[in-house]
Amino acid sequence: FLISIFHKADSGCNNSVTTPLVSLPPHEIFSSLQTLPLDGYFSIRDNGDAAKDFGNIHHFPPLAVLHPKTVSDISRTLKHIFEFGLGSELKVVARGHGHSLQGQAQAQGGLVINMESLQGPEIRVHNGEFPYVDVSGGELWINILHETLKYGLAPKSWTDYLHLTVGGTLSNAGISGQAFRHGPQINNIFQLEVVTGKGEVVTCSANRNADLFYGVLGGLGQFGIITRARISLEPAPKLVKWIRVLYSEFSIFTRDQEYLISLKNTFDYIEGFVIKNRTGILNNWRSSFDPKDPLQAGQFNSDGKTFYCLEMAKYFNPDEAEVMNQSVDQLLSELNYIPSTLFFSQVSYVEFLDRVHVSEKKLRAKGLWEVPHPWLNLLIPRRKIHDFVEQVFGNILKDTSNGPILIYPVNQTRWNSKTSLVTPEEDVFYLVAFLSSAVPFSTGSNSLEYIQTQNKRVLEFCSHAQLRVKQYLPHYSTQEEWQAHFGSRWEAFVERKKAYDPLALLAPGHRIFQKAM
Numbered sequence: 299f300l301i302s303i304f305h306k307a308d309s310g311c312n313n314s315v316t317t318p319l320v321s322l323p324p325h326e327i328f329s330s331l332q333t334l335p336l337d338g339y340f341s342i343r344d345n346g347d348a349a350k351d352f353g354n355i356h357h358f359p360p361l362a363v364l365h366p367k368t369v370s371d372i373s374r375t376l377k378h379i380f381e382f383g384l385g386s387e388l389k390v391v392a393r394g395h396g397h398s399l400q401g402q403a404q405a406q407g408g409l410v411i412n413m414e415s416l417q418g419p420e421i422r423v424h425n426g427e428f429p430y431v432d433v434s435g436g437e438l439w440i441n442i443l444h445e446t447l448k449y450g451l452a453p454k455s456w457t458d459y460l461h462l463t464v465g466g467t468l469s470n471a472g473i474s475g476q477a478f479r480h481g482p483q484i485n486n487i488f489q490l491e492v493v494t495g496k497g498e499v500v501t502c503s504a505n506r507n508a509d510l511f512y513g514v515l516g517g518l519g520q521f522g523i524i525t526r527a528r529i530s531l532e533p534a535p536k537l538v539k540w541i542r543v544l545y546s547e548f549s550i551f552t553r554d555q556e557y558l559i560s561l562k563n564t565f566d567y568i569e570g571f572v573i574k575n576r577t578g579i580l581n582n583w584r585s586s587f588d589p590k591d592p593l594q595a596g597q598f599n600s601d602g603k604t605f606y607c608l609e610m611a612k613y614f615n616p617d618e619a620e621v622m623n624q625s626v627d628q629l630l631s632e633l634n635y636i637p638s639t640l641f642f643s644q645v646s647y648v649e650f651l652d653r654v655h656v657s658e659k660k661l662r663a664k665g666l667w668e669v670p671h672p673w674l675n676l677l678i679p680r681r682k683i684h685d686f687v688e689q690v691f692g693n694i695l696k697d698t699s700n701g702p703i704l705i706y707p708v709n710q711t712r713w714n715s716k717t718s719l720v721t722p723e724e725d726v727f728y729l730v731a732f733l734s735s736a737v738p739f740s741t742g743s744n745s746l747e748y749i750q751t752q753n754k755r756v757l758e759f760c761s762h763a764q765l766r767v768k769q770y771l772p773h774y775s776t777q778e779e780w781q782a783h784f785g786s787r788w789e790a791f792v793e794r795k796k797a798y799d800p801l802a803l804l805a806p807g808h809r810i811f812q813k814a815m
C-alpha cells in the first residue's frame with residue numbers, strides 16, 4: 299500500500315527522498331513499520347516509560363517504541379522511514395537510560411528506540427599499549443566499569459553518576475572531576491559505529507569519516523544513533539583517598555581550584571560545590587561521602603552563610619599508600635582552606651565512582667527520586683566567574699537552594715575543539731550545575747515554578763551582563779536560540795545535519811530542526 303500513497307521522487311536511487319502525497323494516520327504508519335523483518339520488535343502499548351525522563355517535567359507519548367536486538371534493526375527502520383518519506387509524520391529518537399532533563403530522549407507521536415535492548419557483542423576489553431573497550435551504545439557506564447576492572451583497567455573520564463548509557467553521555471559530553479585532565483568522555487573515544495538519519499551504518503574515527511565522528515560526539519543525537527563505541531582505558535587503581543575542605547571566601551576557593559588544575563602532579567579528581575544554609579556537610583544527596591570524623595562534619599552549620607567545598611580525590615593501590623599520603627599532604631599544604639574543615643575518607647575505586655547511586659537508593663526509598671528536576675548547567679568563562687557568583691549567590695539565590703550546586707574549573711586546552719560541544723572561548727572555564735529537586739504540589743520556594751523562575755533569572759542575568767556563558771545539556775525553544783548557542787559553529791552544525799539527517803528525523807526533543815533540510 300505504500301506505493302499507492304507515496305510519490306517516489308527518484309525510484310532508481312537508494313537515497314531518494316520520497317514525498318508523502320497524503321498524511322498517514324498513525325495506525326497505518328505503525329502497520330508499515332511492522333512489515334519490516336526485524337530481530338527485535340515494536341511495541342505500541344505500555345510505552346509509558348518512553349514518555350518520561352529524570353527531569354520529570356515533559357511527558358510526550360510516542361506512537362511506538364522499537365526494542366532493537368541488532369544494529370540492522372535500527373538501520374532497517376531508519377532506512378524505511380527515510381526512503382518512504384515517513385519523516386514528516388514520524389520523528390525518531392534514541393533513548394538511553396532516560397536521564398535527560400527536558401524531554402530530549404522523547405518524541406511526541408514518534409518512534410523511540412530503546413537502546414538498552416540492543417544486544418551487541420559482549421563488552422570486549424583489549425589490552426595493549428593503548429587499551430580500549432568496545433561496547434554497545436546502550437550500555438550503562440556502571441557495567442563498563444565492572445567489566446574493565448576484571449582486566450585491571452577502566453575508562454579515564456566519568457560522569458558523577460554511572461547509571462547512564464554511553465550513547466546518552468557521548469551525545470552531550472560527559473563531564474566530571476577528571477575532565478580538567480582528560481577532557482570530557484567525548485575526548486576519550488577512539489571509534490564509533492553510527493546509524494545515520496538515512497539508515498546507513500557508518501564506522502567513524504578521527505581518521506575515518508572524521509566529520510561524522512566529531513559531529514556525533516556532543517552532537518545531541520542530531521546526526522546519527524551511536525550503536526557502538528570504542529573507549530580509551532587506563533590502569534585502574536584499587537583505592538581512593540577522598541577529601542573535602544571548606545572555604546568562606548569564594549576568591550580563595552577558586553584560586554586553590556585553579557592552582558590544583560594547573561599542576562602536572564595533582565589530584566586525580568577535582569570538583570567543588572556551594573553550601574548554603576545547611577547543617578552538616580553530609581546533607582547532600584549527591585554523594586555518599588562518609589568522613590573519618592563524621593561528628594565534626596555533621597555538626598558543621600553554614601548558618602545562613604555561604605561556604606564553598608573543594609572536593610578532591612587521589613587514586614592509589616594498597617602498596618602505594620605512603621607515597622600517596624606524602625603527595626596529598628604536600629598538595630594540601632599549599633591550599634588556604636579553613637584549617638578546622640579538613641575531612642578525609644578512604645573508599646574503593648568502585649565505591650568512589652558509584653557514589654551517587656548510594657544516594658539514589660536512599661532517595662528512591664523515600665519517594666524523592668522521581669520528583670521534577672529543573673536542573674540548570676552552565677559553562678562560565680574564568681574571567682566572569684566572580685561576577686556570576688556575586689550576583690547569583692548574593693542576589694538571585696539569596697535565601698536557599700533546592701539541591702547541590704556544583705562549581706569547578708576545567709582546562710579547555712586539554713579538550714578537543716573538533717567535537718560538536720560548544721564551550722566558552724577561554725582556556726579555563728567553570729562548570730556550574732544547579733541540581734535542583736522540586737517538591738510536587740508545593741507552591742513555595744521549592745516548587746517547580748519557583749525554581750524555573752530562578753533559573754530564568756540566572757540566564758537573564760548572564761545574558762544582560764554578557765558573561766558569554768554556554769549552557770551544558772542545553773535546552774532552548776527556538777532555532778534562533780540554538781543558533782546563538784552554537785555561534786560561529788552553527789553553519790557547520792547545519793551542514794552536518796544536511797549530510798547525515800536531511801529529513802530531520804532524529805532527536806526532535808531538542809527542537810533544533812523542525813523540518814527537512
Ligand code: FAD
Binds near residue numbers: 403771
Ligand atoms: P537519554 O536521556 O536516554 O538520552 C539523552 C540524549 O542522548 C537524547 O537526546 C537522546 O536522543 C540521545 N541519545 C541517547 N542514546 C543515544 C545513542 N545511542 N546515540 C545517539 N544519541 C543518543 N552529565 C555529565 O556530563 N556529568 C555528570 O556528572 C552528570 N551527572 C548526572 C547525574 C544524574 C543523577 C543525572 C540524572 C544526569 C547526569 N548527567 C551528567 C547528565 C547525563 O549525562 C545526561 O542527561 C545523559 O544524556 C543521560 O544519559 P541517558 O543514557 O539517560 O540518555
